[in-house]
Amino acid sequence: MHSIKSIFKYNSFMQNFSQTPMIQIIPFLETQLKKLSSKESISFKVLNPDYSSSTYNGNSVIIDLHEYIYRGYKTWLDLAQQFQCRMLTPLMVDEYFVIIKYEKLNSDVSFHKQSADKEEKYGKDSIFSLIHKNEEAAYLYYYLQALKNVKIDTRVRILNLGINSGDEFQAIIEVAEDFESLELVGIDYCSSAIESAQEKFKEYTNIKFIQADINELEKLALEKFDLIISIGTLQSSNLEFNKLLMSLVQNQLKRSGAMILGFPNCRWIDGEMVYGARVKNYAFSEMGLLYKDVIFSKKYLQQKKFRVTITGKDYVFLMGTSIL
Numbered sequence: 483m484h485s486i487k488s489i490f491k492y493n494s495f496m497q498n499f500s501q502t503p504m505i506q507i508i509p510f511l512e513t514q515l516k517k518l519s520s521k522e523s524i525s526f527k528v529l530n531p532d533y534s535s536s537t538y539n540g541n542s543v544i545i546d547l548h549e550y551i552y553r554g555y556k557t558w559l560d561l562a563q564q565f566q567c568r569m570l571t572p573l574m575v576d577e578y579f580v581i582i583k584y585e586k587l588n589s590d591v592s593f594h595k596q597s598a599d600k601e602e603k604y605g606k607d608s609i610f611s612l613i614h615k616n617e618e619a620a621y622l623y624y625y626l627q628a629l630k631n632v633k634i635d636t637r638v639r640i641l642n643l644g645i646n647s648g649d650e651f652q653a654i655i656e657v658a659e660d661f662e663s664l665e666l667v668g669i670d671y672c673s674s675a676i677e678s679a680q681e682k683f684k685e686y687t688n689i690k691f692i693q694a695d696i697n698e699l700e701k702l703a704l705e706k707f708d709l710i711i712s713i714g715t716l717q718s719s720n721l722e723f724n725k726l727l728m729s730l731v732q733n734q735l736k737r738s739g740a741m742i743l744g745f746p747n748c749r750w751i752d753g754e755m756v757y758g759a760r761v762k763n764y765a766f767s768e769m770g771l772l773y774k775d776v777i778f779s780k781k782y783l784q785q786k787k788f789r790v791t792i793t794g795k796d797y798v799f800l801m802g803t804s805i806l
């Protein structure tokens with residue numbers, strides 16, 4: 483454990499951003515972070531965000547006749563994510579200043595880069611299996627809202643496509659008023675994920691997990707559902723988004739049914755859910771594909787007489803409820 487004194491000794495040249503405008507901080511950090519390897523860190527001194535309250539970023543704070551620029555922690559967290567860094571616990575210098583420390587993420591530790599066969603990329607021993615989305619507030623908050631929005635307690639037969647190990651059902655178990663009266667079916671082509679889900683939910687006789695390819699859904703001859711949920715799945719390269727969505731609405735969903743679609747607007751890197759969809763060959767977040775599929779879903783569902791609502795952040799949630 484380093485004391486503040488020793489931190490200053492080692493960092494006597496530590497950057498002080500307490501009076502520097504953000505327009506200069508961004509290029510400075512960008513240049514410095516490019517020189518660092520994964521897991522190396524950079525520290526800088528800023529005005530203690532708790533020193534002032536009800537203050538928007540950029541306002542002046544006067545301390546001992548000196549003027550400083552106010553910024554809250556959210557801005558430092560946002561910046562850390564934008565530079566693919568983890569923000570570590572800030573160190574108090576004194577009542578007025580803190581040291582912010584960014585650690586560079588190791589972008590190689592990501593399931594996006596894992597080369598496994600396509601079904602097992604999301605299997606029980608994959609990097610993906612270490613992700614617990616129900617512990618990510620920015621995901622769970624909106625998923626719970628989506629369940630509420632479609633009135634989950636009125637949806638008896640529920641289908642989930644790309645269920646993986648079942649986290650989306652876990653949330654339904656927690657919020658449904660009469661869970662036993664629901665019938666849940668989860669589908670995924672990853673056999674080890676389906677086995678984990680079956681083990682995890684074995685006490686629930688009203689949940690069924692099926693290992694199957696979504697492309698061959700019709701072969702399963704399932705009865706129609708009151709609610710179809712699919713999160714982070716329908717945009718997979720092995721599925722044709724538009725065609726699949728239309729077929730789900732026409733063949734798998736009851737006329738009075740509802741849909742919850744979750745579109746990832748993030749990447750999972752080295753333990754962090756990093757905001758912003760990424761597309762090959764782009765150095766920055768590119769959301770064109772995300773918007774295209776969200777808007778197609780919205781227009782199609784509206785045409786089929788669904789009321790459509792879109793919300794979310796790191797995951798964009800589209801909720802459609804039939805108005806018939």
Ligand SMILES: C[S@@+](CC[C@H](N)C(=O)[O-])C[C@H]1O[C@@H](n2cnc3c(N)ncnc32)[C@H](O)[C@@H]1O
Pocket residue numbers: 601604615643644645646649650669670671672675694695696697712713714715718720721
């Ligand atoms: C990114 S994961 C999302 C899993 C889960 N819904 C979540 O959000 O954590 C995509 C899931 O869809 C499954 N999947 C992808 N294409 C599939 C297909 N054609 N048939 C069945 N499952 C598929 C994968 O095995 C994986 O479990």
